[in-house]
Amino acid sequence: MKKYSFLVVFLFFLLVPMLVKGARTCSPSGTNYKAEVKIDKEVIGINEKAFLTIITDDDFDVTYEVQDTDLASVSRDGIIKPLKDGKTSIVANIDFLDGDEIKNSCSLTIPISVVSNDSSLKSLNLEELDISELFQKDKYDYVINLPYKYDKINIIAEASNENAVITGDGRRYLNEGDNEYQVIVTASDGTRSTYTIKIIREEANDDSSLKNLIIEGFVLEPKFSPDIFKYSLDIPNDVNEITVKAEPNYENTTVKGTGTFTIPTGKNIYYLTVTAENGNETRYELDINKNKGNSILKNLVVEGYNLDPSFNSEKYIYSITVKNDVTKLNIKAESNSKVEIIGNENFKTGINDVFIKVYDEEKIATTYKIEVNKLSREEIFKNEKNKNILKILLVVFILLFIIMVGLIGYFIKRNYYKKYKLKSIKKKEK
Numbered sequence: 001m002k003k004y005s006f007l008v009v010f011l012f013f014l015l016v017p018m019l020v021k022g023a024r025t026c027s028p029s030g031t032n033y034k035a036e037v038k039i040d041k042e043v044i045g046i047n048e049k050a051f052l053t054i055i056t057d058d059d060f061d062v063t064y065e066v067q068d069t070d071l072a073s074v075s076r077d078g079i080i081k082p083l084k085d086g087k088t089s090i091v092a093n094i095d096f097l098d099g100d101e102i103k104n105s106c107s108l109t110i111p112i113s114v115v116s117n118d119s120s121l122k123s124l125n126l127e128e129l130d131i132s133e134l135f136q137k138d139k140y141d142y143v144i145n146l147p148y149k150y151d152k153i154n155i156i157a158e159a160s161n162e163n164a165v166i167t168g169d170g171r172r173y174l175n176e177g178d179n180e181y182q183v184i185v186t187a188s189d190g191t192r193s194t195y196t197i198k199i200i201r202e203e204a205n206d207d208s209s210l211k212n213l214i215i216e217g218f219v220l221e222p223k224f225s226p227d228i229f230k231y232s233l234d235i236p237n238d239v240n241e242i243t244v245k246a247e248p249n250y251e252n253t254t255v256k257g258t259g260t261f262t263i264p265t266g267k268n269i270y271y272l273t274v275t276a277e278n279g280n281e282t283r284y285e286l287d288i289n290k291n292k293g294n295s296i297l298k299n300l301v302v303e304g305y306n307l308d309p310s311f312n313s314e315k316y317i318y319s320i321t322v323k324n325d326v327t328k329l330n331i332k333a334e335s336n337s338k339v340e341i342i343g344n345e346n347f348k349t350g351i352n353d354v355f356i357k358v359y360d361e362e363k364i365a366t367t368y369k370i371e372v373n374k375l376s377r378e379e380i381f382k383n384e385k386n387k388n389i390l391k392i393l394l395v396v397f398i399l400l401f402i403i404m405v406g407l408i409g410y411f412i413k414r415n416y417y418k419k420y421k422l423k424s425i426k427k428k429e430k
Contacts, residue, residue: 026106033096037108046116052078059097085116085188115189118161127154141196148202163188174201204278207250216243219369232287234365236296265290293360303330319371347374
């Protein structure tokens with residue numbers, strides 16, 4: 001039993017100082033000097049203070065040093081003031097005195113941790129959609145609507161305090177409808193803040209129709225409508241290629257089958273496949289007949305009007321503007337083949353389509369179109385008013401120009417007479 005008594009005493013004296021919070025001793029080796037250094041707390045809040053105390057029976061002087069002066073400062077009285085969260089140490093240099101003379105010294109290093117309760121975010125955003133203008137550091141709930149095309153998001157968050165820990169940011173996958181995500185910020189003292197982002201992903205659009213379909217420079221039959229799925233086009237023999245353009249009703253609907261195609265003589269069939277976001281498909285058919293013979297216009301004239309653009313046998317769409325009282329046009333179409341004019345009657349206000357069909361020997365037609373814009377009475381009145389204003393402005397400009405020229409001439413003449421009289425006077429004086 002006796003052989004363990006020494007061990008028990010040793011452990012007692014070793015552990016008791018460790019159980020006393022913040023107590024440390026400082027004693028120069030080989031001397032009887034001894035000092036105890038205490039700190040009231042080693043973990044200090046950013047808005048708190050801590051105190052160092054020196055206990056000794058001897059006279060002493062002490063100075064303090066902070067290893068990282070960005071994190072804390074300490075006064076000569078041992079008052080620790082935190083500046084920034086992190087870990088550092090305070091070094092206490094104790095000088096033992098005999099009167100005013102330093103007899104011996106020792107140093108103690110006391111580790112401290114400065115902790116912050118700042119659990120706010122500095123910024124919060126989505127890679128797919130800029131929500132920075134919505135963000136406020138003290139606003140913790142957000143509701144964001146996203147189109148169906150976004151199946152994932154990337155949450156980007158930055159803490160106000162660099163030592164705070166963020167969880168819940170990064171890439172997240174989206175379901176249709178409501179998706180809720182939490183970004184949690186944990187400050188260095190354990191304080192937590194939760195920012196909630198509710199993402200509402202739109203349902204998949206089922207619209208697989210077209211808004212428009214054109215063959216560049218040509219006229220489709222019938223006139224395009226989203227609910228008509230088959231169209232035909234007759235083109236002359238000298239046309240080698242066509243360009244198909246299509247616009248879906250919904251921007252995220254995909255269209256396949258557009259582009260520029262080489263057209264061989266005879267009948268050609270092309271398909272456009274329109275696929276909605278939810279997988280719905282609609283197919284539009286284009287029947288393109290390339291004439292074997294000659295079915296073009298040699299000339300096209302509309303009496304009293306200029307075509308826009310000017311006539312060219314290889315251009316198939318033209319436009320003109322007419323007054324409100326015009327109900328039909330006097331059209332002269334020259335061709336070596338049969339010509340048929342359709343729609344040249346009973347014009348209504350707005351756009352009226354007049355078709356000129358030129359048939360080859362196999363009765364395959366090439367179609368030319370004149371878009372007739374019939375003005376309303378209000379538009380005519382407005383145009384006439386604008387024309388009158390322009391005429392008035394032109395007259396005013398001409399008058400101002402004449403007056404300006406007259407004034408310039410007057411001053412030139414006046415200056416000339418002055419010089420002439422001056423010369424005459426000088427001659428007389430001589």
